[in-house]
Amino acid sequence: MDLTLSARDTAFREEVRDFLRAELPTRISEKVRLGRQLVKDDYLEWHALLRGRGWLAGNWPRAHGGAEWSAVERHLFDLEATAANAPRILPFGLVMLGPVLMKFGSDAQKTHYLPRILNDDDWWCQGYSEPGAGSDLASLRTSAVRDGDHYIVNGQKTWTTLGHYANRMFALVRTDPQAPKKQAGISFLLIDMESPGIEVRPIRLVDGTAEVNEVFLRDVRVPVENLVGRENDGWSIAKYLLTHERTGIAGVGFARAGLAALKRIAAQEREGGKPLARNALFAARIARVEIALMAMETTNLRVVAAAAAGQAPGPESSMLKVKGTQIRQEITDLIRRATGPYALPFQADALAPAGNTAPIGPDHAPAAAPQYFNNRKLSIYGGSNEIQRGIISKTMLGL
Amino acid sequence: MDFTLSETRAMLADSLRGTLTRGADWAALAELGVPAALFTEAEGGYGGEGFDIALVFEELGRAGAVTPLLDTCILAGGLLAECGADVQVAAILSGESQGAFAHWEPGSRYSPEPMQTAARETDGGWRLTGHKAVVVNAPASDLILCSARLPDERTGLFLVASASSGVELRETPLMGGGDAAEIILDDTPAQLLTSDAASMIEARLARACLAQCAEALGLMQAIRDLTLDYLRTRNQFGQPIGRFQALQHRMADMLIEIEQVRSAVINLAGHLAADRQTREHHVSAAKVLTGEVARLVSEESIQMHGGIGLTEEYALGRHAIRLSLCDHRFGDVDYHLARFSALSHQENQS
Known part of the structure; x- marks a missing residue:
């Protein structure tokens, strides 16, 4: 039992403090301090500063361009960044999808998407909840039906945070409506938000913001190579993703x-x-x-x-x-x-x-x-x- | 940072748990060397750090054991050791002597300030006059440590022989097990150990709070296990009552809060040697959380059991009483909330 920080961790904390003092623009930290809404460019600017320091993907292994921080280092960075009123690092690509692709993705998916996440070439959003599937997520009904080299996706996702900025969505879809257990007929699919048939509508909240959205999918064609892992194995991927959220939870x-x-x-x-x-x-x-x-x-x-x-x-x-x-x-x-x-x-x-x-x-x-x-x-x-x-x-x- | 137990401590926990399941009295604990785990090597022991204290008392709590270890080793023994009273410390380590700390007074609840018990110097030494409240373990103690106001207003620490003249003990059993006494001192002869004891006592009480919170943590786990067993085996409406969501969620909340207490105990154990401000912040934090969760756990467990939880034949009631009443020693939730705020305020001023 030892609650003290190692010399290495203390030095790391100093490094983070110095970085935040030197690099985090006051214009952005003041917005965070005053609780003003951030826009896409604020997030991208903050991400770019972190990327420049090699710190954008603290949780990723070095082999994929991450900083491979220890759990304590991640914790320290989190404490210092929030104390300095830095914006949050957007979790969709970096914390949620990245680790899923590393574990379940094909080589082609890893090679294509991981660098794009790191470079902010893509803005990912999460397509999980539906109007009829909230706490009972596994009862989701958005369907993906195989048609040659494509899935045809129909349904509705909701509570999609910052979906109005996103050009990609990772989604849970039902590929086997006849599966004996509802969890067994679900797949994990990557969807291009610019595809025909997708409509994003903001949900206005009582605090005056519109950070969440409804996403309607009508006959959206998704190439089969955008399936992550095996068909109907999406639920175990979703559970794995949840465990990766845990350190920040x-x-x-x-x-x-x-x-x-x-x-x-x-x-x-x-x-x-x-x-x-x-x-x-x-x-x-x-x-x-x-x-x-x-x-x-x-x-x-x-x-x-x-x-x-x-x-x-x-x-x-x-x-x-x-x-x-x-x-x-x-x-x-x-x-x-x-x-x-x-x-x-x-x-x-x-x-x-x-x-x-x-x-x-x-x-x-x-x-x-x-x-x-x-x-x-x-x-x-x-x-x-x-x-x-x-x-x-x-x-x-x-x- | 490292949250794992050292090998020595893990072994101590194992052997202590084994001994306690067979039922251990003071003599058996002394023979096992448990008192020595609560003293440093310089004092004649082999432990004495925050995590040694936490480990021993968590095991005692888990077994629901009523022992004089806190009063004899942490309070009286620790104070004696700091004052260099090696002979008495050796007697405690061997199990020969037991001790108690007469500090709190009627009418002053958890803070004996201003102290009414007064010390007067005579040709033949010091004499004490005053009244000390609910001195736990005093009836069994041959070593009674007593605080008293000196003529120069400082707090002195004295050793009173319980057999000496001019000391009256009104003995009482305690609701949660063990004994205590009201101590009336009337020009009682006493040996001065140190004439500037205030900060020594505060640091000692930090250890006592750690011991008490760790014991409470052990009791909480014992109660959790009993309650879980009960929820799995008690059938009503044709099924185990643990199938009902109303009870499941309450049990989950209990578990979350018990883990919070574990963290508060770890925090305090890890900061016993820190600067005063930091240490005392953790003392009050641990006492507040332990006191609040103690009430939650004892009330919820009794409620989930129903009437059986209050019977003498079933262990839960005894555990719950012991757990609830920990809030009545060394300061309750309100006392320590106010103290925590005051410490934060001092910090901002400095």
Whole structure:
């Protein structure tokens, strides 16, 4: 047992800090700090800076152009980048599809797609959820019917995050509607979003954003070589993909950055001439969530360390999902409360990518309530927290 | 970073677990060398680090064992060792002596400030007058350590022989097992060990909190296992009650929270030797989480069991009582939440 960072890890952290100080443009970090919406070019600019340093694919092996960071290095990078208000690295190609292609893809798929992910030549989106297949994902109905060298795809995907920017989608489709188990008739398919028959419609959310979309597929022709792995083996690929999401699932970096913002805001907001941070009740609320976070960080590192030591990635990621999202939701709730009456105005322009109206109230006010509502998604997506509890009781508890 | 147990510690855990399943009293634990695991080599032991304490007490908790180890070794023994009282420490290591720490006072709950018990110097040495509250393990102790206010307002640490004149013990069994006593000191002769004990006591209590949280973690696991067995075997409505989602999800939440406590215990164990601010932050963090989760685990497990959970014949009730009442020693959830905030505030000021 040893909780201290090695000299190598400490040096790495310094390297990351130096890089962020020198390279992360203030224009972008200010947007993140103020909770303004980011646009495609913001993400691409940040990716390009990381690519220049060889850090875009921290989780990939060197053989594929990644940085091959250890679990601790990934954790440290995550903490430093979020603390510096860097945008998130988009996970669709780098974290989700990349590892799937490395494990299940054909040589041709690897050679073609992996460098394109690394270069941001493609913007991938995830085609999983459907209107009738949310928590019960395996009941999905989007069909892919073989027609010579092509699959003909028909159906509808939904909640497609940033799908309006994407030129490619990895999707789960039903290739065998007669399979005895619904999980057994699903395949993993790569779809060109510029194909005829695809229509993307934004879903407007109550916080004023439209980051998610509906994707309609009508007689979309997808070449057979775009099948990943074997036909009808898509469910095991989907499960493998989920295990690769796990290191980030706790959202420790976001939580740490959120807590730091909460403390700044509580020190800045005043009540009866004193900072809100000195209100014993509010201070106790902050203390409680910080204490939960301190423990969750260590739980996260324990899971990551066990996985790095070769132990099978297990349902622990479900525990991290539940606890991590509870903590992040609690923090955004406290930021909303700390903002007081200034959380009431809906200042859409102050959050819009090109907005330039000076906000009413303190600069943290415009995003306080919208981000609170936006973060309700955390316990809904990626397998709702109820699904996670089901996984825990089945696999860890044997109930 | 490394979250694996060293080979020595894994062996200690194994042998301790084996001994505890056979039921072990103080003499048996001393013979096995368990007290020595809680002292450093310089003090005559072979452990004494945070992870040694965590490991021993987690096993004790898992077995639901009621032992004098915390009061004798971590509190009294540790203070004696720091004051260089080698003879008494050797007596503890051999199992000959037991100890207790008389520190808290009536009317001051978890912080004995300002301390009412006063020390007065006479020709023949020091004498103490005051009242110490719920001194755990005092009835069985021949070594009672006692804090008292010195004439110059500093906190002194004294050794009181329990057989000495002018000391009255009102003994009581404890709800969670073991014994304690109210101690009334009336011009009681005592031996001064150190006249500047405040920071020594704080650091010692950090270890006591670690021991207690680790024991609670062990108890939580014992309770989890009992409850899981029950959910798998108790049939109602024609099926094991563990098939009901309402109970499955509550059990999953319990598991998540128990892992949080494990992490808090690891954090505290790993920061016992850190600077004061860092160490004490982890003390209060561990106490808050342990106290909150202790309540969740004991209440939920009893509820999921139903009435059987409160019977004397079944182990759950005893475990749950022991677990719940850990919040009443060394500061409860509210005390440590306020303390955690105050420490954070000091940090911002400095």
